[in-house]
Amino acid sequence: MSVVLFWALAGAAVVLGVLVFRLDSMAQVTFALLGSFLAVAGLVLLLGLGYLGAVIALMMVIEMVIMAVFMIMFMMNPAGLMPMTMTHNRRGSLVISVGAFVVLAAGILLVDWPARDGVPPPDPTFALGEALMGGQMLTMMTLGVGLFATIVATVVLSTDRGRYDRLGDELDAPVADDPMGGGVGR
Amino acid sequence: MDLTRLLLRAGAARPHVLLLPVPGGTSVRLAVEAELARRGWPLAQSPADADVLVVAGRPGPRLSEIVEAVWHRLPAPRARIELTDPADVGLQLDAAAAVLANTARQRARQHHDVGPVSHHAHEEHGEHGGHEGHGDMGPVAGLPMADLGEDRDGLTLDRVHVPLGPLLPDWPPGLVVRVTLQGDVVQEAEAEVVDGPAAGEVDVWAGRAAARELDALARFLGVAGWDDAADRARRLRDDLLSGAPDERHATQVRTLVRRVRRSRALRWLLRGLAAGDTDVGALLERRLAAVERAVRGPDTPPSPPPDLAGLARALVGADLATLRLIVAALDPDTEIAPARVPHG
Amino acid sequence: MTLQLFLLVAAALFAVGLYGALSQMSIVMIMMGLELMLNGVIVATAAFWYYVAPGETDGQVLVVVVITAMAIEMAVGFAVATAIYRRRQVDMTDDAADLRG
Amino acid sequence: MADPTAALPLWSVLVLPLLLISAAWVAVAFDAALTARARGGRTEVAAAVLLPARETARLLVGQRRRTLAPDRTLTTTGVVLLPIAALLAAAVLPLGARPVADLSVGVVWFNAMEVLAWAAVWAAGWGANSMLSLVGGYRFVAQGLAYELPHMFALITAALAAESLRVPDIVAAQADLWFVVLMPVAFLAYLVSTAAMAFWGPFDAPVGRDVAGGAALELCGIDRLLFVGGRWLLLVVAAAMAVPLFLGGGAGPLLPAPAWVALKTLAVLALLVWLRRRLPTVRMDRFAEFAWVVLIPLTIAQALVVAIVVLQRGGGM
Numbered sequence: 001m002s003v004v005l006f007w008a009l010a011g012a013a014v015v016l017g018v019l020v021f022r023l024d025s026m027a028q029v030t031f032a033l034l035g036s037f038l039a040v041a042g043l044v045l046l047l048g049l050g051y052l053g054a055v056i057a058l059m060m061v062i063e064m065v066i067m068a069v070f071m072i073m074f075m076m077n078p079a080g081l082m083p084m085t086m087t088h089n090r091r092g093s094l095v096i097s098v099g100a101f102v103v104l105a106a107g108i109l110l111v112d113w114p115a116r117d118g119v120p121p122p123d124p125t126f127a128l129g130e131a132l133m134g135g136q137m138l139t140m141m142t143l144g145v146g147l148f149a150t151i152v153a154t155v156v157l158s159t160d161r162g163r164y165d166r167l168g169d170e171l172d173a174p175v176a177d178d179p180m181g182g183g184v185g186r
Numbered sequence: 187m188d189l190t191r192l193l194l195r196a197g198a199a200r201p202h203v204l205l206l207p208v209p210g211g212t213s214v215r216l217a218v219e220a221e222l223a224r225r226g227w228p229l230a231q232s233p234a235d236a237d238v239l240v241v242a243g244r245p246g247p248r249l250s251e252i253v254e255a256v257w258h259r260l261p262a263p264r265a266r267i268e269l270t271d272p273a274d275v276g277l278q279l280d281a282a283a284a285v286l287a288n289t290a291r292q293r294a295r296q297h298h299d300v301g302p303v304s305h306h307a308h309e310e311h312g313e314h315g316g317h318e319g320h321g322d323m324g325p326v327a328g329l330p331m332a333d334l335g336e337d338r339d340g341l342t343l344d345r346v347h348v349p350l351g352p353l354l355p356d357w358p359p360g361l362v363v364r365v366t367l368q369g370d371v372v373q374e375a376e377a378e379v380v381d382g383p384a385a386g387e388v389d390v391w392a393g394r395a396a397a398r399e400l401d402a403l404a405r406f407l408g409v410a411g412w413d414d415a416a417d418r419a420r421r422l423r424d425d426l427l428s429g430a431p432d433e434r435h436a437t438q439v440r441t442l443v444r445r446v447r448r449s450r451a452l453r454w455l456l457r458g459l460a461a462g463d464t465d466v467g468a469l470l471e472r473r474l475a476a477v478e479r480a481v482r483g484p485d486t487p488p489s490p491p492p493d494l495a496g497l498a499r500a501l502v503g504a505d506l507a508t509l510r511l512i513v514a515a516l517d518p519d520t521e522i523a524p525a526r527v528p529h530g
Numbered sequence: 531m532t533l534q535l536f537l538l539v540a541a542a543l544f545a546v547g548l549y550g551a552l553s554q555m556s557i558v559m560i561m562m563g564l565e566l567m568l569n570g571v572i573v574a575t576a577a578f579w580y581y582v583a584p585g586e587t588d589g590q591v592l593v594v595v596v597i598t599a600m601a602i603e604m605a606v607g608f609a610v611a612t613a614i615y616r617r618r619q620v621d622m623t624d625d626a627a628d629l630r631g
Numbered sequence: 632m633a634d635p636t637a638a639l640p641l642w643s644v645l646v647l648p649l650l651l652i653s654a655a656w657v658a659v660a661f662d663a664a665l666t667a668r669a670r671g672g673r674t675e676v677a678a679a680v681l682l683p684a685r686e687t688a689r690l691l692v693g694q695r696r697r698t699l700a701p702d703r704t705l706t707t708t709g710v711v712l713l714p715i716a717a718l719l720a721a722a723v724l725p726l727g728a729r730p731v732a733d734l735s736v737g738v739v740w741f742n743a744m745e746v747l748a749w750a751a752v753w754a755a756g757w758g759a760n761s762m763l764s765l766v767g768g769y770r771f772v773a774q775g776l777a778y779e780l781p782h783m784f785a786l787i788t789a790a791l792a793a794e795s796l797r798v799p800d801i802v803a804a805q806a807d808l809w810f811v812v813l814m815p816v817a818f819l820a821y822l823v824s825t826a827a828m829a830f831w832g833p834f835d836a837p838v839g840r841d842v843a844g845g846a847a848l849e850l851c852g853i854d855r856l857l858f859v860g861g862r863w864l865l866l867v868v869a870a871a872m873a874v875p876l877f878l879g880g881g882a883g884p885l886l887p888a889p890a891w892v893a894l895k896t897l898a899v900l901a902l903l904v905w906l907r908r909r910l911p912t913v914r915m916d917r918f919a920e921f922a923w924v925v926l927i928p929l930t931i932a933q934a935l936v937v938a939i940v941v942l943q944r945g946g947g948m
Contacts, residue, residue, distance in 0.1 A: 006531050010539040013573075017546040017566050021554070027705055027757050033562050034750060036543070040569050043539070044593070046531075047580040050736040051796070052593050056572065058743035059597060062779065063565075063604055065749045065772050068757075070608050071558055093552035101545035108537040118585020125736055125796065131587035132594070139591055143598045150602045154609035160616060190692060197689030200682070223670045226678060231844040234851040237689070261694040261851040348762050355840050370766050409841050411832065411912025417669035424671075451833070451910050455917055506766055507914045510841035 005046060013039035026071045034064040051125035194263060197237070198287035202228050203279075204236030204260070206253060206352070207359035209382050209520050211243015212391070215359070216401070217272035218242055220424040221279060223417075231355050233259040238282045241268040242359075246381030249352070249360065256353055350509070352380055356405040358513070358520045363501065370506040377494040377501075379520045396480035397426045400439070403446075403473055406514040410452065418442055439481045443474050461512040462500035469515035494518060536577030543570030557614075561607045568600045643731045651721055654871070654896060655863040659683045662904050669908065687860075693852035706758030710854045712751035713861030720744035721868045723798050727881050727889035730798055737798035738790045741872060742783060745828050748865055749775040752830065752837060752846050755858060759849035767845020771837035773915055774827050777922035778834075782824035784930035788817040789876040792937050802880030809879040813940065816933040818877045820926055822903070825869035827918070829862065832907030838862075839912050870899040 016036040023029050037060035045053030121127040132140045167173045203222055207215040218240055222229060230236035233256050241253055245268075257266055265282040269275060351362045360381060366374040391398040404419035422439055446452065452470075459466040497518050501509050543566055550563025572593055579589025663679040723730050723737035734740050749772060756768020790796050792813060793804035801810075811818045827834040838845040850858050874880060874895040881888025883895075 003531060006535070010535070013539065013569070014542045014546065017543050017569070020562055020566065021546070021550045021559075025702060026558075027702060027754075029559070029562065031705060031708065031750070031754060033565065036566065037569060040543070040573055043536070043573055044576045047536075047576045049576055049579070049590065049593070050734060051739060052576070052590060052597075054736050054739040054743045056597060058739065058746055059601065061743070061746045061750050062776070063601065065753055065775070066608075067558065067562075067604070068753060069769055069772055070611070088553065088555050090553050093549050096552060097545045097549035100548055101541055104541035104544065105538060108534055108541060113533055114582055116581055117583050120580065120584040121587075123735060124587075124590060127587045128590040128594070131591055136587070136591045139595065143595065146602060147598065150605050154605045157606075157609035158612040193688040193692045196685050197692060200678075200685050201689075226667055226670070231840060232848045234849045235844060235847075235855065263692060263694075346762065354843050367762070407911070411835065411839055411841070412910065413666070413832075414669050414908040415911075417666070417671075421669070421671040449911070451913075455911055455914055505916070507836065507839070507841050 009039045009042040030064050030068045048120055049124055195287045198283050200227055201237035201283055201286055202230040202235055203238045203240055204230040206241050208243030208245045208249055209360035213272050214242040214269045217275045221275045236260055237264055237286055239266040244270050249381040356408040358518055360520045372501050372504050372509055375498040375501040377498040397423050399477040399480050402517045403477060409510045409514040415446055436481050443477055447474055459508055461515055462496055466511050466515045533577055533581035537574055540570040540574035557611045564603060565600060568596055571596050647721055647731050648718060651864050651867050654867045656683045658900050658904055665908055690852055690856035702758040705754040709751045709754030710857040713748055714857055714864055716744050716747035717861055717864035717868050724871050725799055725802055725875050725880055727892055736796045738786050738796045742786055756846035761849050763842040764846055764848040766842050767837045770915055771830055777919040778824040778827035781820045781922055781926040781930045784934055785817040785821035788814050788934045788937050792941060798875050802875045805879045811877040814933055814937050816929055820930045826903055829865040829869045831866050833910040833913045836912050870903055871896040873899045
């Protein structure tokens with residue numbers, strides 16, 4: 001059962017990954033990538049990592065849907081009928097990537113991998129939580145700060161309106177000057 | 187037992203009706219809506235959801251083309267009726283239901299119709315019918331392409347040109363608003379009435395100000411997505427049209443008005459929505475006051491409806507949801523309006 | 531199922547992503563390539579955890595780090611794309627070649 | 632009490648869709664009855680009860696009409712994915728004491744499957760190649776993004792109080808006190824956000840009347856059946872999940888656990904169906920800010936309070 005699942009998921013992940021660069025329609029490309037991610041989430045679930053598998057599925061659906069919105073924003077292309085090949089240096093890329101695969105595969109098959117050490121904990125999710133809140137606290141904090149920095153950086157990069165545009169030079173406007181009012185009435 | 191026949195019969199017992207009102211066909215529209223409410227048949231929101239296409243009124247040449255395009259998009263099993271006399275409504279709806287349940291006929295038709303829609307019909311539809319747009323770059327494979335334009339966030343993004351109407355739920359009959367959309371923000375708008383009624387049409391609302399105001403209120407509430415209140419307003423309107431108003435009816439109207447006025451959710455949703463030189467909340471309040479006035483006393487003349495230029499001006503800068511609310515709140519009377527006024 | 535099989539899948543995903551990241555011109559498509567590469571990394575890490583050191587949690591933590599990296603990459607990528615687009619209406623890398631330092 | 636660690640036997644996989652469909656049937660009939668009452672026409676109970684069958688029959692014989700240059704692959708993906716997402720999410724629902732699939736990360740699984748609906752609705756909205764249906768599709772994306780975080784915090788707060796992500800454990804932790812008492816804010820946030828996730832009124836802008844049906848605009852025949860049915864299933868699952876998370880699962884006097892689960896689910900469902908008719912559709916610009924500025928801080932504060940309670944009880948490490 002799990003062997004069949006493995007081959008199905010592995011095949012789906014790779015084939016959908018290839019389709020990402022073969023399909024013409026941006027919308028289908030996004031969904032192919034999403035399918036590839038979901039297959040990988042399935043593989044992770046297969047390895048007994050329930051929490052991480054579910055989180056990958058959750059995050060990647062959200063990410064791809066956001067990507068779809070950006071896609072419409074930057075390249076409006078109704079139903080993607082216009083054949084879209086926006087590539088450069090295809091041959092070189094193909095050589096490099098096939099080469100990379102060959103080298104990696106050779107390494108994978110030739111290296112004498114270490115024997116399995118230990119057994120999975122009864123509840124890997126609990127173990128992960130304990131690690132993140134214990135020994136790996138520093139990692140977690142770095143990730144947290146990194147994410148926070150990302151939020152600030154992305155907002156700064158993507159907007160061209162600051163608080164002076166919204167509230168006037170003295171920041172004393174009673175109501176912000178926004179193109180669209182919000183629901184809270186600031 | 188033939189399964190298809192069984193299913194067709196079951197479906198035909200409660201068909202979804204797509205109502206396409208024509209300017210000048212208001213009396214028929216009202217009769218159809220009242221009859222549908224009596225039978226418990228739902229109104230479809232789009233051609234894909236409909237079984238029966240009801241054209242309320244006598245369409246002019248341009249609207250006839252639209253009717254054809256819409257008819258083309260109805261999935262089989264389907265039936266179509268054109269009504270010009272309110273007295274016919276019940277009979278014709280029965281006939282339509284019979285056509286829907288007629289297995290042989292629907293089979294033949296399905297067989298006949300299968301296959302992609304012809305290109306020509308769709309061009310027409312895109313031009314007039316509702317949901318697709320035409321861009322400046324000309325269609326690619328029959329599709330509108332977007333062009334670029336400045337937007338309010340300082341990004342130069344794609345814009346599409348879309349005609350809205352005349353086939354939208356709770357939309358004034360015959361009105362077409364051509365908008366240039368960026369995302370769903372209206373950059374430019376232009377309103378016109380397709381096939382306005384010929385001179386000499388009788389004003390169905392004459393002497394029925396209360397019903398007219400209730401009808402407008404029902405359509406506004408429908409657009410706002412408040413189904414319960416919209417249904418009640420529609421029912422009170424139908425009661426008013428079918429019989430003499432009594433004290434109980436007046437109380438019910440007052441209850442409804444009070445309920446709408448007191449709704450915090452609605453007030454929160456409408457706050458600060460500009461519609462030209464006034465705002466949607468104020469327009470709604472004006473409408474509610476008019477309902478009260480009309481129910482209370484003898485007929486008062488209705489407040490003059492806005493001209494189409496003013497309507498188009500009020501729409502620029504709104505998003506699609508707000509656009510619908512503004513149109514419903516202003517409620518231009520397309521039965522007396524002039525032909526075409528652009529605004530950019 | 532063996533470690534090698536999982537790693538081969540990971541390598542294939544990585545190579546496909548690499549091809550995309552190198553050959554595509556649109557920023558959005560390049561990001562898709564990068565995401566596919568990280569996708570391969572996730573498979574490899576999870577497989578290593580399971581087949582080499584399941585007793586330790588480090589493998590799992592690494593997966594968390596990779597997922598976070600993906601999220602950050604996406605967010606910053608789109609923010610940069612939006613910023614470039616705001617200035618010049620381009621979403622292709624070749625048009626932004628002069629940003630090279 | 633049955634052993635909460637074991638899943639139901641395999642045959643329950645077949646029963647689950649039937650249960651969900653019957654619950655959806657009841658909900659549709661209830662909604663039809665409410666509609667008929669407001670419209671003031673014929674209000675026969677029989678008509679309301681028969682309605683789902685009629686509609687299904689109607690859509691089964693309906694033709695699948697195409698729009699010009701549609702993306703059939705994506706439309707089909709979308710409409711098929713929606714009911715599947717609802718079913719997969721339902722797999723972790725305890726029917727009585729035990730769920731069909733007793734995952735150790737049930738709550739996260741539930742959320743992940745709910746989110747699949749975003750992709751489904753977006754794909755269906757895009758695929759038709761029609762402006763208004765695309766608007767419906769991206770309205771749902773904005774709605775989902777705004778409501779995902781409060782939703783997640785509400786789910787996590789329940790898991791936090793039970794110190795487990797497994798749904799039966801969460802039910803077991805409510806033996807003394809239902810979580811709706813312990814965390815009323817999380818419960819309300821759950822109800823609001825779950826209605827938004829199932830694009831159910833007042834959050835039905837993605838399929839709103841103002842865009843003539845939005846994402847569902849161009850769907851007909853079997854496509855429409857799957858989409859509309861999937862949406863009802865999603866609503867049923869969303870309502871049903873409130874029971875193990877906040878309402879004590881199958882706990883209750885006299886009746887057996889499955890009966891209590893069914894009763895509580897129908898009660899939540901009835902509340903959601905009734906509320907839709909009472910409230911106007913909340914527009915994007917309003918609810919997005921409300922979710923970010925009001926709901927998220929509230930749910931975080933609620934999670935903090937619950938965390939302190941848990942620590943006081945001597946939970947945690």
